[in-house]
Amino acid sequence: MKVGIIVYSHTGNTWSVAQKLEDALKKAGHSVNMEKVVPVNSNPNSGGPVQLKTAPDVSSYDAIIFASPVQAFSLAPVMKVYLSQISDLTNKKVYCFVTQHLKKAWMGGNHAIKQITSACKEKGTDMKSSGMIHWSATTRETQIDELVNRLSAL
Ligand SMILES: Cc1cc2nc3c(=O)[nH]c(=O)nc-3n(C[C@H](O)[C@H](O)[C@H](O)COP(=O)(O)O)c2cc1C
Numbered sequence: 001m002k003v004g005i006i007v008y009s010h011t012g013n014t015w016s017v018a019q020k021l022e023d024a025l026k027k028a029g030h031s032v033n034m035e036k037v038v039p040v041n042s043n044p045n046s047g048g049p050v051q052l053k054t055a056p057d058v059s060s061y062d063a064i065i066f067a068s069p070v071q072a073f074s075l076a077p078v079m080k081v082y083l084s085q086i087s088d089l090t091n092k093k094v095y096c097f098v099t100q101h102l103k104k105a106w107m108g109g110n111h112a113i114k115q116i117t118s119a120c121k122e123k124g125t126d127m128k129s130s131g132m133i134h135w136s137a138t139t140r141e142t143q144i145d146e147l148v149n150r151l152s153a154l
Contacts, residue, residue: 001093003030003154004061008037008068008079010044013135014099017144018067024152033061037082044071050081058086063093063154066116070100070108075115083119090124095151097131105132128154 003025009015018034025032035056041048058064068079075098096116100109109132117127131147133140 001030001062001154002060003032003063003065004056004058005032005034005065005067006037006056006058006082007034008039008076008082010042010069010071010076013133014067014069014097017097017099017133017147018065020144020148021065021151024148025154028152030063037078039078044076044078050077052078052082052085055082055085058089058092061092063095064089065151066094066096066120068096068098068112068116070098070112073108073111075112080115080119083116083123086123088124089120092125093128093154094120094125095129095154096120096127097133097147097151099133099135101135103134103137105134109134 005018007015007018022032022034038054040051040053068076098109098112113130133143
C-alpha cells in the first residue's frame with residue numbers, strides 16, 4: 001500500500017513519532033512517504049491567519065496518516081487550515097495521531113482528534129484509527145510503541 005504520513009510539527013516531537021511509524025510501515029512492506037506541512041509564519045503564538053508554505057498533495061496515497069501537536073487545547077491551527085484545503089479523501093484509508101504535553105486526553109487531545117476526524121469526514125472518509133501521545137508522561141515510550149504497532153498493522 002502507498003502510505004503518506006503528513007506531519008505538522010513545531011518542535012519535533014510529532015515528527016519523531018512519525019519517523020518511528022515510517023520505519024515500522026516500511027518493515028511491514030509498505031511504500032511510505034513522510035511529508036511536512038509548513039506554515040509561512042512558524043511562530044504558533046503569532047495570532048494571525050495561518051498561511052501555508054508547504055501543503056502536501058495526498059491524492060496519490062492509498063492510506064494517509066495525519067499527525068499534529070495539540071495547541072491551546074485544540075488541533076494546531078496549521079493542521080486545521082491544511083485539512084480544510086486538501087483534496088477529496090473518498091476511498092482513502094485515513095488514520096491520525098496527536099502529541100500533547102499534558103497527561104490527560106481531555107486537555108486537548110480528544111478535541112484535536114475529533115477535529116481531524118470531522119475534517120476527514122467532510123472530505124469523504126471515516127477515521128479508521130487514531131492515537132495520542134502524552135509527552136510528559138513517564139509511559140511515553142510505551143505509548144509510542146503501542147501507537148506504532150497498532151498503526152503499522154493498517
Ligand atoms: C502554542 C502551543 C500550545 C500548546 N498547547 C497545548 C495544550 O493545550 N495541551 C497540551 O497538552 N500541550 C500543549 N502544547 C504542547 C505540545 O502539544 C506538545 O509539546 C507537542 O508534543 C509538541 O509537538 P511538536 O514538537 O511536534 O510541535 C502546546 C504547545 C505550543 C507550542
